[in-house]
Amino acid sequence: MDDDRFIELLLKDLSGEILREEREELQHFLKDEECLKRYKLYKMYWSEHDTAHTDNEALFHNVQLRIGEQENAFSDDKANRPGRSAFIYRWKYAAAIVLIGVCSFLLYRTIGSDNLTSAGSWGEKITARGRKVSFILPDGTHVSLNSDSKIRFPKSFSGKAREVYLSGEAFFDVKKDASHPFIIHAGKMNVRVLGTAFNVKAYPNESSSETTLIRGAVEVTLKDRPEDKIILKPTEKLIVNYSTSKAPADKVEEEPQKRIAQSNALTQITYMQKQDTTIVETSWVQNKLIFKNEDFAEVGRSMERWYNMDIHFRNESLKELRFSGNFETETIDQALMALQATEPFRYKIEGRSVYIY
Template identity: 35%
Template sequence: MNFQEYEVIDFACDESFQRYCLEADDRDLHFWENWLTQHPEKRLTVQEAREIVMILSAKQGNRLEQLKHLEDGIARYDLLQEALEEEQPPVVLRRRHIWKYAAIATGVLLLAGSSFLFFRHTPAPAEKHQLVTAGQDPRKTLVLPDGSSVILRQHSSLQLAPGFNKDNRNLTLTGEAFFDVTQNAQHPFMVHTAALDIKVLGTVFNVSAYTNSRETETALFKGKIEVTLPGQPQQKIILQPNQKLVTHAATPFAIAPLDADPVSHKAREIAWVRNRLEIENEPLEVIAGKLEQWYGIRVVFADETVKHYRYSGTFESETIIKALDALQLSYPFSFKMEQGEIIISK
């Protein structure tokens, strides 16, 4: 097992690591102490994971199972949970995680029956719509608070409903966007446009819904989506992978297969998303410039040393988060998002 790829939540959910934190087994204690000696760059991550384990165990070793139920949602949400909150003060991504984990862990302890913590309820201020626009960028990549990835096309915009990822996952699209949606059965992902509403039953799809166009197109690549047209709430149109729904103001809707390029065999519906990025033993500083152009997100460095790390790879339809995660596998670095920028550090 490659523990170097572990993040905070991975360590905290590892049974051997839990026994190490609780000093429950000499073999685990010896193993992790040796591993940390060999990998000092992971000490901060390990320390945060230790704090989570100790909070959940309440130093008794009897609350760790609660963490497993949180793993998937936390891991996705923590990619860049504040990516859209541009007014938030700069905070290092890793360090903010521990406080959110601690808050969630405290909630788990309370639900499990602990009675030694009490909180005074303070009414939260009314939430507002969050509006994000691509502007002049050819593409703008977003990571929504629920961990879903969205690529917005030039001059397109998304408006998130109040309570997004808390009470609902509703948003309104103007223009065109490519979605890779995380699953959450409790809060279905809903995309609203002027011409139709989309309930996401799967994951990956593209929607073209420009206000100055009489035609709206929804193309599905993976999973399943349910489309409802205005004035026809009882009619649910289910799309399967490799199908698209086209609506026109003057004609009924039509379902057709995706339009594949005869040479590349790639769907033309998302040609605007695809822009094959090939990297061959290039420094991260050069790669950052390519990522800026490809994804429409500014990339800056907080550390001069990391600029000279060299990487090779090929990316086509990945989100910027997945691209950076892939680069990290061969030569680790850290990154965070602040006010629409990605900041890379050692």
């Protein structure tokens, strides 16, 4: 059994960065009783609250503190508990394994593809399809970056505002600072906040962008209509629809089509079911692929990013089919079979391509 591979999969699972096929591989490891014990041990030191939105340095520090606290607790009790020395030794040995594993994982994150790159005074995070990452900005703001997304931010915020640039989708839990507003530039939208939690979806190849507010308040302005200011309240969602126009002849090489914010709509966040706390718009943060009454074209785009696959429609009319779904550990084959149970279509998987017909 490949122990290094097991540790890599284990830590990727605990950090929420594991791929679907890797999760299946991890489940195979966990059939072994010893691997299952080690997995449970790691979970004791890997608190979801502390590590779901953290950077590498903070993660390492938190794990060190946990191990120190555990060792101190054992040491204080040692004199009154016969045979405790051997038990403490085993725990210290396990703690060392955890630290080694975390260090290995941090190295993996440092050399992996979804990493922070630097250019002068700016940093950048990029995620490939099928990948997600969580981290903390220099001001303490927590960011979860969805797949196929990019965010640029200053290495150190200065000036009157904290400004970042997003292409794709991200969930923000903004550190409160009334004197320095936080501004996200996302396509045609500028989202301005002081301290709040919300989701921004602005993929450049999609016909609309969304801002979904969970708590607090945000102000959204559109680059094409800067005089309009839309204020969102908790549980509200702003949808901005775009139209495209041909660029001037001298700009065709740079941008053949120009997106223009044509209309917007203010609506409520979407719950999967009545009296259900699962919010569709932010379900990806909990590693769930959820959609409700969406057309097949939009579902296909979400599945492409989720599974890192290319989906091709051989029958254009099938794009109009509408689906609702909730997937977590399913493979793309299993997900498509589930969709087939509600609407008639056929599909074929060849390598990393899916053909719908």
